[in-house]
Amino acid sequence: MAWLAAGEGYEIALVEGKVAARSATGRTAGRQLKTLPKALRDHPEVDRLRRLAEWLDRHEAACVAQVDTWMVSSLPVPTALLARVWPDEAWQSALRDIAVVGDDPDEVGFLRDATAGGELKVVNLDGETVRLSPLTVTLPHPVLLPDLDDVRDFAAELGIVQRVEQIHRPTWVKPEAPAATATEVRDYAGGVFASRFGLAARATGLGYRVSGGYATCKVRDTGRGTEAAVWIGEPYYEDETSTGALSWHDENGRAVRLTEVGPVAWSEGMRMAAALYAGRKIEEGGDAR
Template identity: 90%
Template sequence: MAWLAAGEGYEIALVEGRVAARSVTGRAAGRQLKTLPKALKDHPEVDRLRRLAEWLDRHAAACVAQVDGWMVSSLPVPTELLARVWPDEAWQNALRDLAVVGDDPDEVGFLRDATASGELKVVNLDGETVRLSPRTVTLPHPVLLPDLDDVREFAAELGIVQQVEQIHRATWRKPDEVSATATEVRDYAGGVFPTRFSLAARATALGYRVSGGYATCKVRDAGAGSGTEAAVWIGEPYYDDETTTGALSWHDEDGRAVTLAKVGPVAWSEGMRMAAALYAGRKIEEGGDA
């Protein structure tokens, strides 16, 4: 970002998301200062840049959240849309190096560029840079990727770092045999928290929605006609005493319980991921009776 005049003898700019200043006079002319001079702290231009920095942070977070939503929704994303948002640095950071799948479901590549003409440049699993022009692409959830360990190893060789947690996302695979009538999983039930508020706060901090007595997340599996909501019981609202994590269950868009046998692979993995993340914050007993 260009340096802007701010008062006598100083210029300011956003540097790595923070307002920085440099002197334009004296021996330090042109050199960035370690701290913002006291004379600039209440300057209108400084305030304007601070508000811009806050907006950019919110925008970057919104881009990451949207791309994460595309991944867990299993819905196709128009290539033209990716090309339009790619020039925006926040969108580009969220999308770069994500695994994408075009017309061939068996051809996975890491996204490196999207041109204005709607062409995608990806590095395939053979290490070759190829150009794709599918009408839509999907950003596959890692539980759907065949040979996920090999994909992770190859990504490490390329030095790939993803802003959106995809290939290194923790995954859970549904057991081959589950009860035909069961609707709950209790693997992560019983985690003790000092208060219901602390458990709800953890859920919110992890990005999950708290509704009534549940922490929830919405997921859509490929081919599913509607979305599924995973829910973990966290206790009655306004309950101030000690509480524990409850069972994990899934519900359709009408609120009906979904049997475990009908829960899709992405919904299963994301539900278990939520339940495990909540349970990880529980109180740990110490001492001989732990």
């Protein structure tokens, strides 16, 4: 970003997301200062840059959240849309190196570029850069990727780092034959927390929604909306509480039998339950499984 005049003898700019200043006169002209001079702290241009930095942070977080939503929901994303947002650095950062699938569901590639003409450049699993022009692509959830371990090994060889947790996202594979009438999983029930407030704060800090007595996450799987929910205790309950069972509900709020839960909804629900359980109190010498 260009340096802007601010006050007598100073220039300011956003550097790594923060307002920085440099001297514009004398022998130190052009040298960036370690701290913002007191004379500039209330300057209107400094305030404007601070507000811009805050907006950029929110925009960057929103881009990452949207790409994550596309991925966990298996939604087809128009190639033209990716090409349109690619010049935006925040979008590019969120999308770069995300695994995408075009017309051939068996051809996975890591996104490296999107041209104005709607063409995608990806590195395939043979290490070759290829060009794709499908109308839409999907950003597959890792539980849907065949040979996921091989994909992870290849990504490590390329030094791929993803802003959106995809190929290294923890996954849980649904058991082949869950009980026919079962609607709950209790693998991560019983995690004790000092208060319901602390458990709810952990849930929101991890990006999950808290509604009533549940922490929830929504997933679109096998063509329908599903919400995973973990019981965390009655609202405003101030005493010690513990994690409850994990269950899934359809778009009308009806419980979904485990046999009908899709692979992505299963994995994401278990991921949420495990993440909440990991923050439990562990007594010294107690069970630390």
